[in-house]
Amino acid sequence: MGGDEKLSEILVLRLHRGRHYFVTVSAHYQYSAFGSSFVNLIHMEKKKTSVSELNLTFSPASLISAVVAGVPESVFRISEALKQNGLEKICFEDPSAHSEFIALRNALDTGKPTNLFEACKSAFSMYDTFLTLITSFKESIIPPALQMECLRAASDINSCWSCVEKFPVENRNMFIYFIGFVSELVRRNSTANSQMQLIADIIFKRPTGDGGCLQRLKFLETCVSGNREVSKNAPSIPIHCQRDADLIVL
Secondary structure (H helix, E strand, O other): OOOOEEEEEEEEEEEOOOEEEEEEEEEEEEOOOOOOOOOHHHHHHHHHOOOOOOHHHHHOHHHHHHHHHHHHHHHHHHHHHHHHHHHHHHHOOOOOOOOHHHHHEEEEEEEHOOOOOOOOHHHHHHHHHHHHHHHOOOOOOOOOOHHHHHHOOOOHHHHHHHHHHOOOHHHHHHHHHHHHHHHHHHHHHHOOHHHHHHHHHHHOOOOOOOOHHHHHHHHHHHHHHHHHHOOOOOOOOHHHHHOOOOOOOO
């Protein structure tokens, strides 16, 4: 795949005791946030809004807000749509339609429609697409090098945030933003606790049932519980996690 987003290859078909056939294949790559690096997305989108004041003037509001939050625009758009219109409506036993996933993926990649609920009426399909987006990123939200330390700290909120402080700023912003979303989900949806193990596995990028699953769950529960408690009194995270200028405080 070249930098021009074009694919050009020659396939050689070798037939047994026959001729060789050469087939030229060419295609255009369709960009998608799905399967991308969230670190690259953050930097690319930040660059778009910092080139000049003119770009800020004409940039979509969701892009500017996402840059301020330190997360990809796709993450910001779908999570904010759910928080504003759909968290209470999510029924985790509903089926997720592939056609709705395609519609949402296209909406996130193209920016149209602006209202994601015009592309998908199902709150669960939107939630499922959000988790699919997070899962598809090349990096895990919790850096692999710090995962064992996070697991060891799982029972103590201060130790958990001490681990989070060591994350690269992109991972830290993603983690804090995502924890804010999960906290809101648990607060507003009475059946959301059924999703906690799945979400814990996703932020560690580990298969469900893999070793350490209970510790991953404990780490997530501790962070979510701590986030919900301190959010009543602000600030939402310990002061030592707020020193970076790129870090959003929810």
